Amino acid sequence: MVDLIAKTPCAGLLPIEVGAVTLTEVTPEAITSIMPYEGKWEVASEALKSAHGITLPAPGRSTGKGDIRAIWTGAGQAMVLGARLDAGLSAHAALSDQSDAWALMRLEGAGGEDVLARLTPIDLNPGVFKRGHVARSLLGHMNAVIARVGAEAFEIMVFRSMARTAVHELEEAMKSVSARAALR
Incomplete structure (x- = not known):
């Protein structure tokens, strides 16, 4: 029998530090897709608040408290990161454990934008894309969810199968930005 070893999506790839920017892996306890049933967004949001202290986010936004966050991921859907959701929420929304399907990285430091x-x-200008803002867009040629989590910090979600490519693309961009800064 083969012994399987659980690994995170970015195992052996991160952390990376280039210049003033770091790229690290974020490993929440759970990532759960939550899709409220037709007409149940507010009810599901209240149930989420009762069970976990956060509400469902508005389009293009995130909500959070402590180690649990909900991020908008598309029309009528969000991902909850950080805790296993109370099973009672399934009365108001379809829940799907996505913990093994996504790679989550944090890009932080001056020059991250x-x-x-x-x-x-995406227009990443802090006056436009503020803390708590989320966008589903491209990262190179990959689909990604990008969230601003601080003045100089972003979290990036890509499909697990694209983790190595995302790290490579981000590292190359980090090197390019660092080299350009060194010329100033």
Whole structure:
């Protein structure tokens, strides 16, 4: 019998530090897709608040408290990161454990916006894409969910199968931004 070893999506790939920017892996306890049933968004949001202290986010936003966050991921859906959801929520929404399906990374530091600007068409200007804002967009050629989690910090979610490619693309962009900064 083969002994299987559980690994995180970015095992052996992260952390990376280039110049003032770091890329690290984030490993929440759970990632759960929550899709409220037709007409049940508010009811599901209240149930989520009762069970976990957070509400469902508005489009393009995130909500959170402590180690649990809900991020908008599309029309009528969100991902809850950080805790296993109370099973009672299934009365109001379809729940699907996505913990093994996604790679979650944190890009942080001065120049992080410049790194992401090389890979995504999102306007990352902090006056436009503020803390708590979320966008589902491209990262290079991959689908990604990008969230601003701090003044100089972003969390990036890509499908687990794209983790190695995402790390490579981000590292190349980090090197390019760092090299350009060194010329100034």
